[in-house]
Amino acid sequence: MLVFSDDDSKGFVRYGYSGVNGPDKWGSLSSDFSLCSQGKKQSPINIAKNITSNDPDLKPADRNYNKTRATIINNGLNIELVYEKGPGIMAVDGKNYTLEKMVWHLPAEHTLDGESFPMELQLIHKSADNNITVVAILYQYGSNDAFLLQVD
Structure with missing residues (x-):
């Protein structure tokens, strides 16, 4: 689970599952979550x-x-x-x-x-x-x- 802490009027960055705030962008939404850009086994996943x-x-x-x-x-x-x-x-x-x-x-x-x-x-x-x-x-x-x- 991701919890973002900066930006936005409610005090956190909005993330999503597609588009400009999708999983491939999570690491760049906040410097606190740069590890999201490096992870290989993280949410969200498709269980095949x-x-x-x-x-x-x-x-x-x-x-x-x-x-x-x-x-x-x-x-x-x-x-x-x-x-x-x-x-x-x-x-x-x-x-x-x-x-x-x-x-x-x-x-x-x-x-x-x-x-x-x-x-x-x-x-x-x-x-x-x-x-x-x-x-x-x-x-x-x-x-x-x-x-x-x-x-x-």
């Missing part, structure tokens, strides 16, 4: 099902979340739910990551076989050594979401 493969050694992520206080923030680019204290952890390959925030992107940031989605929820986790892991959920219009119904 025909070139993905199943890793039989990959274990399911073990999640243990509890209710805790959080603040909803509309920063003009997306909606964030930021926790005062981590509500729990997700273990990935034996390493613990604390859930720090949830971010909703409208429209979705990523695509699946080139298909865009109306919304994406990203659960952003951080480990004690500052590594980050993100779980992304792509939404289509339809029935209620069982996960979102648990957020109260």
